Amino acid sequence: MELNAKYNPAEVEDKWYAYWLKNRCFHSEPDSREPYTIVIPPPNVTGILHMGHVLNNTLNDVLIRKARMDGKNACWVPGTDHASIATESKVVARLAAQGIRKEDLTREEFLKYAWEWKEEHGGIILQQLRKLGASCDWDRTKFTMEPALSDAVTATFVYFYKKGLIYHGYRMVNWDPVAHTAISDDEVIHRDTKSHFYHLRYFISDGNGNPTKDFLVIATTRPETIMADAAICVNPADERYHHLRGKKVLIPLINREIPVIEDDYVEMDFGTGCLKVTPAHDAHDYEIGQRHDLPILEILDDDGRLNENARILIGQDRFEARKNIVKMLEEAGNLVKIEEYISPVGYSERTDAVIEPKLSKQWFLKLEELAKSALEAVESGNIKLIPDKYRNVYRHWMENAHDWCISRQLWWGQRIPAWYLPDGSVVVEETVEKALKAARAACPGITQADLQQDEDVLDTWFSSWLWPISVFDAARPGHPEHKPNRDLRYYYPTSDLVTGPDIIFFWVARMVMAGGEFMGDVPFRNVYFTGIVRDKLGRKMSKTLGNSPDPLELIAKYGADSVRLGMLLCSSAGNDILYDESQVEQGRNFCGKIWNSWRLVNGWRVDENGRQNESSRVAVKWFDNLLSRTILQVEDHYRKFRINDALMAIYKLFWDDYCSWYLELVKPAYGEAVDGYTYDATVGFFDKLLKLIHPVMPFITEEIWHAMAERHAGETIMYERTPVAGPFDEDFLAGFDQARQIITGVRGIRAQKQIAPKDALKLCIEGAFSREFLPIIGKAANISAFTDTVEGAAQSFIVGTVKCSVPLEGLVDTGQERARILADLEHQRKFLAGVRAKLSNAGFVAHAPQSVIDTERKKEADALSRIEALEASLNSL
């Protein structure tokens, strides 16, 4: 773009993304280089980009671009997840809007609509990722429900079934009455919810189904389920109720007789000590029912409405029925009192419906064995979790992993490969043909028409847990005997996984299990957990609150580079991100700064034969040293996944050090030219800075990098190498810092006290400890009237005669200085004593790692030389 004063991201971003695509810059094939691999946490196929995606994918992209510039064969595999519940409910809603009910469709018809929806909306999010600059290898785009990956899921099911880890059984499951499906324990979110504790009076039966005057009181939060009661249960030790042993009570309103039973489960001091047992609609009650052989009566249908078994309030929704039955109970004289009560209620993660415990036949995968090896992978350090604190969370879950309910009463997903025979037995095979063959072995003469496939599909996570394997070689999952193809051999295990901690169990842990089972190796080496993006007030971003900005609008307004930088600025690993637009503004400002610094350097007139002045020489030397030191720091930050620290180090290097100090020091005076040597150094620094910041800001760096020199077709900064650190002189840098402090101090004095420039200069000279920095001080302190004479002043200073009208004496308060030095000296001596005590401690020397001991030795040496120096300056005072 033109060298206008304002940088316009819109002008360059689409251009460069198209350029990268055209030149297949993101594509990777196995070769002799070391691979660096990331598989994308696949977003829902029907999803649209939100701030969480921006954070996650920005981090992924920074890592992959960094690895690419480090010379690795970087491969980022993109794709989408079919998200069975989420997608199916969207399709159902869309059909409903057209007046079509799912129940009126056949499975095939419904799936046709679903696939249409997928073709229309699927992949929108992938297009949006391009706007963000994501450098995914789009040739490798995968979808969890594409044929090969679906086959992998089916094969996996068969594999675990035959291994005896999958079973089919009646269990109390979490029923989502809105989505009409069972969901796993992990998909239930418990929230404390305000409800009521209803105390109800149950009259004792006289034995013939008639109430006596005697009664007991139970407390319940769910009065609408009393019709399904199978017993009243008390603790056997509860003497208050011993007189009721063997008695029966009558369920209010319907007068059905139920026994009073005793079980240790009941807490005597909770509620009234009487528990109504409703085996069909409560998981605990179910267990009690099993122990006491109680009948199970279901009174709720799949929608959560009361059915004929309830005898009253038939057809009413459970919450409506609750209101109504309370009224009826009150009128009938069964309601004793109502208490306000807060209890944890389970909600569906997807539909937010209140979960209904429901007894049904589902498929389960035993996790105990798998969890053990997955735990080992993390405990042994084969997988590192960042931050480390998630190890505890992970361990806790792995040690308490319940069997995983993997069937879902949905149509959108991989259908369970189980076929029922007329006699009720089941065969599990990858295809109907194989199933038929297997069935015939048992009952010859059976035909395909006799086989009835299970209606359910598999949990989405049952496909995503294969993702790091199946994106490379879908034939492997379920078939450990299958020889892995070239991609899988080369790219697996992947390098890093970046994801949110909310899916550590859903996804991360299960990928580790699948990896161990089918690959005998971990699926990734490092897992970096991002925080959750919240708004400025700490609230979760949500559609209903309307506090979630549209990332695409942000990108349109500020540019992708700014959005990326803004996001990273506020994201330390594992901490929640408080997003605020001002951070993106900061990103935009930084873009402007980079752009303008390029305009400055680009606009200089160069005199190739010009003599380099002293301040430029020192400035170049300084920045060269500083650059090397910073590169090392940045590398260290990247190694520790401290991405925002790495970014901040580069940001400060670029803005504070390069722009505010370096460029000001070497900037030629108005109308003058810069000497060739300084110019080359300046442009060289700029080039390295661009490369350092490229992983975070891909677009502006590509634009400027192309403007800096003639580039070949297809050439890109993406494939340039990360700048490497050269040697640097720590003392020199420290000296410069001190000089810089002096300058800042002088500026402060001048700003506040308005002292004469020459006096300011004198202060500079007084403070300067090394003649090398005098020219720098003269220039940077902006004492323009004296700039020309600085070198002369420096000379004079060196020989001890300073050409200043004010005598130097009196500028330093010797008494104060002496006190300061003495205090410092005492401190140093104590410090030294401490260090020596540590070093002479036999236990410390024997057990401390060598690096720690070395550090202590260095401390000792430093303290010694420091003491020496202090003593010397004390003597000279």
Add this chain to the structure above:
RNA sequence: GGGAGAUUAGCUCAGCUGGUUUAGAGCACCUGCCUUACAAGCAGGGGGUCAAUGGUUCGAGUCCGUUAUCUCCCACCA
């Protein structure tokens, strides 16, 4: 109910094996500047008894105990 983590400037957070930074950064704030790259900027400045309390140590923001507050995870007391 169990577990984990947090508490440092107005806000968000660093502070990695106890010391050397006189506790730092970014943003925000205040003052002065439209100075010939940049007002989306420049220069300067103020602001913290490191939650409270006890202990270990020559030395504690850092380690240990207690208290308070908060966050997250797990958990079906009806």
